Amino acid sequence: xxxxxxxxxxxxxxxxxxxxxxxxxxxxxxxxxxxxxxxxxxxxxxxxxxxxxxxxxxxxxxxxxxxxxxxxxxxxxxxxxxxxxxxxxxxxxxxxxxxxxxxxxxxxxxxxxxxxxxxxxxxxxxxxxxxxxxxxxxxxxxxxxxxxxxxxxxx
Amino acid sequence: xxxxxxxxxxxxxxxxxxxxxxxxxxxxxxxxxxxxxxxxxxxxxxxxxxxxxxxxxxxxxxxxxxxxxxxxxxxxxxxxxxxxxxxxxxxxxxxxxxxxxxxxxxxxxxxxxxxxxxxxxxxxxxxxxxxxxxxxxxxxxxxxxxxxxxxxxxxxxxxxxxxxxxxxxxxxxxxxxxxxxxxxxxxxxxxxxxxxxxxxxxxxxxxxxxxxxxxxxxxxxxxxxxxxxxxxxxxxxxxxxxxxxxxxxxxxxxxxxxxxxxxxxxx
Numbered sequence: 001x002x003x004x005x006x007x008x009x010x011x012x013x014x015x016x017x018x019x020x021x022x023x024x025x026x027x028x029x030x031x032x033x034x035x036x037x038x039x040x041x042x043x044x045x046x047x048x049x050x051x052x053x054x055x056x057x058x059x060x061x062x063x064x065x066x067x068x069x070x071x072x073x074x075x076x077x078x079x080x081x082x083x084x085x086x087x088x089x090x091x092x093x094x095x096x097x098x099x100x101x102x103x104x105x106x107x108x109x110x111x112x113x114x115x116x117x118x119x120x121x122x123x124x125x126x127x128x129x130x131x132x133x134x135x136x137x138x139x140x141x142x143x144x145x146x147x148x149x150x151x152x153x154x155x
Numbered sequence: 156x157x158x159x160x161x162x163x164x165x166x167x168x169x170x171x172x173x174x175x176x177x178x179x180x181x182x183x184x185x186x187x188x189x190x191x192x193x194x195x196x197x198x199x200x201x202x203x204x205x206x207x208x209x210x211x212x213x214x215x216x217x218x219x220x221x222x223x224x225x226x227x228x229x230x231x232x233x234x235x236x237x238x239x240x241x242x243x244x245x246x247x248x249x250x251x252x253x254x255x256x257x258x259x260x261x262x263x264x265x266x267x268x269x270x271x272x273x274x275x276x277x278x279x280x281x282x283x284x285x286x287x288x289x290x291x292x293x294x295x296x297x298x299x300x301x302x303x304x305x306x307x308x309x310x311x312x313x314x315x316x317x318x319x320x321x322x323x324x325x326x327x328x329x330x331x332x333x334x335x336x337x338x339x340x341x342x343x344x345x346x347x348x349x350x351x352x353x354x355x356x357x358x359x360x361x362x363x364x365x366x367x368x369x370x371x372x373x374x375x376x377x378x379x380x381x382x383x384x385x386x387x388x389x390x391x392x393x394x395x396x397x398x399x400x401x402x403x404x405x406x407x408x409x410x411x412x413x414x415x416x417x418x419x420x421x422x
Contacts, residue, residue, distance in 0.1 A: 009205070009206065009209050010205060012209060012213045013205050013208050013209050013212070013213060015213075016208070016209075016212050016213040016216060016317070017208070017212075017313070017317065019216075019317075019321065020212075020316075020317025020318065020320055020321060021317070023317070023320035023321045023323065023324045024316065024317065024320040024362075026320075026324055027256065027320055027323055027324065027358045027361075028355065028358050028359075030350070031252070031256070031349065031350065031353040031357075031358060032353065032354060032355035032356075032357070032358040032359070055354075056354070057354045057355075059351065109351065109352070
């Protein structure tokens, strides 16, 4: 009887810990995008003048399909933004691909859009993409429109 | 002369309170340090810790799941009616998930466990103190802090993060229930926004919070019970009842205060 009782107590604790760890795993791997078995895919770098509003973990899309995410955002010695983009293995890019930062809707999150090139050399893992388009600052545009900056440029 | 002493009474009582508070905090800190150090002394108290995990963790699962579900559901409801004004009901998922993972999960879980397990820790240790069982342990050469407090501290450190994780998951499901099934947000958008919007830092900050709350709750509740005989308000049964009340109130206040401090550090 005594062993039976401690057995059921240990079973209950074991089930509780397993269920809890399952939830922890779901939260950190699925929601937090933690990489358990090392990251798969490969990294290419991209050089930007301005990446305002972009966050680490933002998705990278090619033709509207999610092919990777922004792994790190850093600064180069000449004060340009350097993005590390982790792309899935099957996606091969050429060095004339254009990388741009777009906004999801009017006030949505920023993401990275890759427009594939045609005739360039394949980019090796760790390679640098230099044809980039910085994020569009909506406030800047509105400011120019309201205060006539756009008109002056036309003249 | 009489008025002068009347005036001097005010700073004297303030000083007495300040000294009392400092003394109390210092004694609590020493109690926690002793408990934490003794938790690692050999032989490890596996059986007692498992028993405490059962009491603190397993028995709290049902109530945590219940309040997690309702918290998620009410967040889904409230969030929907606010977001729909801006045509942004697609953000409902990430609003629910972030508020639960970062704030409500750790805090509500800790407050709930304080009410369920913390109060009984204080009462149990308080009764052991006034019935002189703690003195008996001491007399037998068993360290009462190691025997009573260390397993509870270790078990709390195991249980709080696990229960918080359960709360988070069931809360997100509760938001899904109201948002998607009742109010008609697209299920794909709800989950996709969560996957896009939640980052690892949100999840880890939630777990750091719950670990800190675990130490706070276990130590405050055990401390109040362990030293129930030192209270000025009363001895015996009255001392235990005061200790239990103080334990719950002080735990809840310190959870909310620590939550603010931790949020400002972790953000």
